[in-house]
Amino acid sequence: MKYLIIVSLFVSSLCFSQGNNLKSQKVSFNVKGVCEMCKDRIENGTLKLKGVKYVKWDIISNNISLIYNSKKIKLDDIHKEISLLGHSTDKYTAPTEIYNNLPDCCLYETLSIH
Amino acid sequence: MNKILFLITFFLVSNLLSQELISGKVTYINESNIESNLEGVSVYWEDLSYGATSNVNGNYSIPFSASSNKLIFKFIGFKEDIVEIGDNKKYNHLMVVDNSQLDEVVVNKRKKTIQKSYFKTQNIINVSSDELLKAACCNISESFETNPSIDVSYSNAVTGVKQVKMLGLESPYLLITEENIPMIRGASQVYGLSFIPGTWVESMQITKGSGSVVNGFESISGQINVELKKPYSDNPLSVNVYSSNMGRNEINIHGNKKFNDKLSSGIYLHVNKNSSINDNNNDGFLDQPTSKAFNLFNRWQYINPEKGTVSFLGVRYMKDDKVIGENTKDMAFIRAPWKGGINTSRFDSNFKFGYVNTSIPYQSLGLQMAFSKHDQNSFFGSRNYNINQNSFYSNIIYNSIIGNTLNKIKLGLNYSYDDFDELVDVKNNFFTRIDKSIGGFFEYSYDSMDAISLVAGIRYDIHNNLGSFFTPRFHMRYQPYEKSVIRLSLGSGRKASNIFSENQNIFATGREIKINNNLGKFYGLDPEKAFNYGISLRQGFFINNREGDITFDYYVTDFDNQVIVDWETQGELSFYNLNGKSFSKSLQIDLEYQILDNVLFKSTFKNYDVKKQYNSGFKQNPLTPKNRFFTNIEASTDENENGSKWKFDFTYNWIGNQRLPSHTSLIDFKGSSPSYSLVNSQITRVFSNKFEIYIGGENIGGYTQKNPVLGGYPFGTDFDTSLIYAPIHGALFYVGLRFNN
Numbered sequence: 001m002k003y004l005i006i007v008s009l010f011v012s013s014l015c016f017s018q019g020n021n022l023k024s025q026k027v028s029f030n031v032k033g034v035c036e037m038c039k040d041r042i043e044n045g046t047l048k049l050k051g052v053k054y055v056k057w058d059i060i061s062n063n064i065s066l067i068y069n070s071k072k073i074k075l076d077d078i079h080k081e082i083s084l085l086g087h088s089t090d091k092y093t094a095p096t097e098i099y100n101n102l103p104d105c106c107l108y109e110t111l112s113i114h
Numbered sequence: 115m116n117k118i119l120f121l122i123t124f125f126l127v128s129n130l131l132s133q134e135l136i137s138g139k140v141t142y143i144n145e146s147n148i149e150s151n152l153e154g155v156s157v158y159w160e161d162l163s164y165g166a167t168s169n170v171n172g173n174y175s176i177p178f179s180a181s182s183n184k185l186i187f188k189f190i191g192f193k194e195d196i197v198e199i200g201d202n203k204k205y206n207h208l209m210v211v212d213n214s215q216l217d218e219v220v221v222n223k224r225k226k227t228i229q230k231s232y233f234k235t236q237n238i239i240n241v242s243s244d245e246l247l248k249a250a251c252c253n254i255s256e257s258f259e260t261n262p263s264i265d266v267s268y269s270n271a272v273t274g275v276k277q278v279k280m281l282g283l284e285s286p287y288l289l290i291t292e293e294n295i296p297m298i299r300g301a302s303q304v305y306g307l308s309f310i311p312g313t314w315v316e317s318m319q320i321t322k323g324s325g326s327v328v329n330g331f332e333s334i335s336g337q338i339n340v341e342l343k344k345p346y347s348d349n350p351l352s353v354n355v356y357s358s359n360m361g362r363n364e365i366n367i368h369g370n371k372k373f374n375d376k377l378s379s380g381i382y383l384h385v386n387k388n389s390s391i392n393d394n395n396n397d398g399f400l401d402q403p404t405s406k407a408f409n410l411f412n413r414w415q416y417i418n419p420e421k422g423t424v425s426f427l428g429v430r431y432m433k434d435d436k437v438i439g440e441n442t443k444d445m446a447f448i449r450a451p452w453k454g455g456i457n458t459s460r461f462d463s464n465f466k467f468g469y470v471n472t473s474i475p476y477q478s479l480g481l482q483m484a485f486s487k488h489d490q491n492s493f494f495g496s497r498n499y500n501i502n503q504n505s506f507y508s509n510i511i512y513n514s515i516i517g518n519t520l521n522k523i524k525l526g527l528n529y530s531y532d533d534f535d536e537l538v539d540v541k542n543n544f545f546t547r548i549d550k551s552i553g554g555f556f557e558y559s560y561d562s563m564d565a566i567s568l569v570a571g572i573r574y575d576i577h578n579n580l581g582s583f584f585t586p587r588f589h590m591r592y593q594p595y596e597k598s599v600i601r602l603s604l605g606s607g608r609k610a611s612n613i614f615s616e617n618q619n620i621f622a623t624g625r626e627i628k629i630n631n632n633l634g635k636f637y638g639l640d641p642e643k644a645f646n647y648g649i650s651l652r653q654g655f656f657i658n659n660r661e662g663d664i665t666f667d668y669y670v671t672d673f674d675n676q677v678i679v680d681w682e683t684q685g686e687l688s689f690y691n692l693n694g695k696s697f698s699k700s701l702q703i704d705l706e707y708q709i710l711d712n713v714l715f716k717s718t719f720k721n722y723d724v725k726k727q728y729n730s731g732f733k734q735n736p737l738t739p740k741n742r743f744f745t746n747i748e749a750s751t752d753e754n755e756n757g758s759k760w761k762f763d764f765t766y767n768w769i770g771n772q773r774l775p776s777h778t779s780l781i782d783f784k785g786s787s788p789s790y791s792l793v794n795s796q797i798t799r800v801f802s803n804k805f806e807i808y809i810g811g812e813n814i815g816g817y818t819q820k821n822p823v824l825g826g827y828p829f830g831t832d833f834d835t836s837l838i839y840a841p842i843h844g845a846l847f848y849v850g851l852r853f854n855n
Binding site: 017026034035036037039040044045052053054055056066103104105106107 | 476
């Protein structure tokens with residue numbers, strides 16, 4: 001029946017997206033940054049990585065929480081890629097030349113001296 | 115096509131005017147109580163478009179943001195400040211040392227009452243409650259008078275009801291929802307908007323063109339969503355009192371209570387009464403009905419952030435009684451007077467539940483259920499019209515992502531049930547109908563701050579009377595430059611035409627009502643179906659260091675099938691299905707400019723081309739102005755420390771010629787009404803954040819239609835109160851107060 005098509009479509013896509021969650025890993029670690037601009041850079045940059053599903057970076061704690069698909073990307077690679085955005089993580093320090101090109105308000109090393 | 119090319123060219127040229135800087139100095143009070151420069155402060159727009167750091171001298175400078183007027187100042191050891199920047203090119207900021215005893219310093223410059231977003235994919239205009247205050251009376255249909263996207267006009271000379279139109283089409287072609295539950299439909303189509311008191315409204319979202327698939331297949335020219343006040347965030351007590359020289363008195367009282375940090379409840383009461391007899395045009399008929407109404411709403415809100423749940427429960431009852439017709443008080447009648455009455459009662463209840471998965475924050479589930487019972491008993495002269503509608507609506511929406519949070523999906527189900535019982539004084543005068551539908555929808559959106567975003571949705575509905583069908587909707591936004599946005603939209607919509615309840619102005623006439631039955635499911639007629647597509651271009655600019663923008667909207671609605679309401683023959687009114695072409699093309703050009711710090715200027719030109727195939731030929735829609743012009747100026751004085759200020763608002767409307775259906779009493783007009791102007795104005799004295807008094811006038815010039823009631827003898831076939839092109843009553847003045855605690 002027609003009604004069944006609608007309901008089964010709905011239920012099966014629910015199951016599909018729930019099943020997807022099983023492969024999802026949730027982690028959080030430290031990423032250095034100062035301002036809302038950093039937040040934008042970190043979140044957008046990380047979200048562009050294949051396998052990363054969800055990112056949230058907190059300014060005050062410098063804590064990033066993310067959900068990613070462990071079959072598509074390794075945690076170590078996420079750390080590395082974030083450091084290449086100019087923001088040092090627990091595992092990788094940002095290369096100096098990339099760091100130096102950050103917008104003024106994102107220079108966490110110099111700003112934290114204050 | 116030439117029109118569009120012209121618009122695009124203009125759009126690109128005007129882009130050259132953008133890109134301006136805001137600059138200033140950041141200071142703080144040092145230990146020796148001297149104001150000193152502060153170095154190293156992060157200054158950035160809330161939308162993160164630009165940011166900078168203050169230098170040794172405390173100076174900063176950054177480009178203006180396209181989408182944000184909130185500038186954030188942040189520095190370790192100091193309070194974070196968010197400042198709303200109006201049009202100032204210079205802004206100096208004093209930082210306050212972070213000390214928990216000090217209150218957070220939030221400087222509010224000015225906030226626009228109508229906001230158009232650069233980032234939303236759909237063409238949505240948000241109307242805040244401040245904008246609603248500009249038209250103090252009384253309900254939301256009247257509040258659109260200061261809003262150029264929606265046209266408000268009287269639908270007839272006796273009921274005092276105002277009708278709203280968007281893109282040249284009447285309100286039945288709009289989907290009007292209350293907190294995303296379809297609300298003003300079926301039996302409540304004509305009077306429904308006037309049953310929502312303006313003070314209950316928190317904000318409104320007006321979507322031009324076909325909206326999202328989530329709320330159903332019914333929207334054709336646009337959607338209006340009304341968000342009501344929420345007990346958790348509304349003031350504990352608010353009182354609004356209103357009185358006009360036409361004898362209308364109104365009281366609104368809101369009380370809200372938070373029982374704990376999770377549970378809160380609010381009671382909203384609205385009462386209005388109009389007992390004075392007004393017949394300023396001396397046609398023997400009341401210009402406005404005498405009426406009394408009350409409306410009571412109790413809602414409960416439960417939020418639990420730890421578990422990620424929020425729910426609402428609401429119950430509402432309203433009753434509205436109107437007496438219309440001839441003024442029997444001062445006249446001696448040698449015949450029975452033409453009188454009428456419209457008595458409506460309505461019960462509503464709704465339940466909403468939302469759940470956000472706190473460990474997977476991009477997944478959420480929403481459930482909505484609403485039940486309503488609407489009863490209208492009315493008579494117009496010797497005609498009766500009664501309608502009862504019981505309605506149940508429910509939907510369930512699941513939100514998630516594909517891949518990452520830039521790609522969002524919504525999917526869900528709707529179920530709706532409506533049963534109608536109508537008594538109409540035409541042949542076969544009892545109509546009963548049950549509409550049942552179940553639908554599934556899927557919407558994908560690509561949502562980023564980048565240049566392109568889109569929303570694509572499709573739904574499939576199975577309806578007992580409309581059949582089974584797909585409804586596709588597509589929206590796209592392209593932002594080639596910071597202050598330039600192009601939006602496209604495309605979609606289809608369908609609806610069952612409730613011909614009597616949507617066209618109640620047919621009853622206050624002597625016309626013989628005819629239905630050209632072609633064995634359709636709705637009064638013998640087939641349902642309506644239309645495609646809507648449009649383009650919107652918006653360009654922001656800075657002239658003289660002040661912000662402004664210009665918007666071009668061009669939308670087309672093409673009807674595949676329509677129920678034609680034919681007023682063309684005197685003494686007759688016919689309903690029949692479209693046989694030929696019917697379209698509505700609307701062009702709207704908006705200009706908005708901050709003239710001075712406290713003065714905002716808005717101006718709009720609209721051109722409508724609404725034509726359809728009548729049995730008597732292909733004609734322009736009657737009583738629809740081809741051209742309209744609108745100007746609004748709002749101004750305020752600077753706010754004093756205690757929050758006191760003056761606010762001024764001025765609206766000018768010019769309404770162009772309208773085609774009039776032929777009627778012997780209108781023969782002098784030669785088929786077209788004269789153009790005219792309307793002026794509304796309001797002055798508000800704000801004494802403090804808690805108390806204000808307002809005074810205002812509507813139609814201050816007092817322009818009225820000379821002969822709104824046509825055809826001498828009110829029980830004859832030539833009698834007509836519905837060929838209305840201008841206001842019925844003259845200048846209206848009002849005074850009122852607002853108290854918030």
